Amino acid sequence: MNDSTDTSRKTVKTYVPAYQKAEWQSHADDLDMSQSEFVRTMVQAGRAGFESGREEPDSPDPDPRGNALETRILKLLGTDTYDWDELLEAVSDDIESRLDETLEELQSRNEIRYSGRHGGYTTVGDTDGN
Template structure:
């Protein structure tokens, strides 16, 4: 697997927390995955997880590693569109994310890894073991 291949990360939160995150993602016109990924990365800006886990979450004052893939996306958007303000840049990046999401959802459905369930109100993982 290449370093830039995407993999699923699963976590469990109370229903009320998911609803809060969903509302915040909708307000920012982001997918839930992109919202959570962005919030995790934003939280890591000032925190580093120590290897011994005894002081997990304690500020270290170190910067997180640069996200070269995201920086490349920003540069591509600016080269494609020219001068963009904050809102225009966010919108262009969201459009790119939505296009990527659409392509990945289609690929996962073609592989029968996920399917859309109207009954469940969204995409679900199929039993592909």
């Protein structure tokens, strides 16, 4: 077994400011994750933009590279033929639903709010609209 397929657990240590650790723990709690699971997930998500074409070995995630759009397009085209507008509508519906759910979640956690005065969504505590 070589290093790229070794699935045994190893320890990784890092040092961050106390406020950042507290923020990560709070976010992990909100997601019902351990802090280790949260940090591992965030690192993998961040790596996705830096290493194209690499697969994560033995990942429990069905889409470990984060190419959900690519996966969705291939699934749609595997069952039917679409023109540009139909395909755009099929994949846009998913992003609209995800955006709506995410905005609701952020508002419920009081991280953002809708402000007519500022012309749309703004972070809580953003008094000047910037």
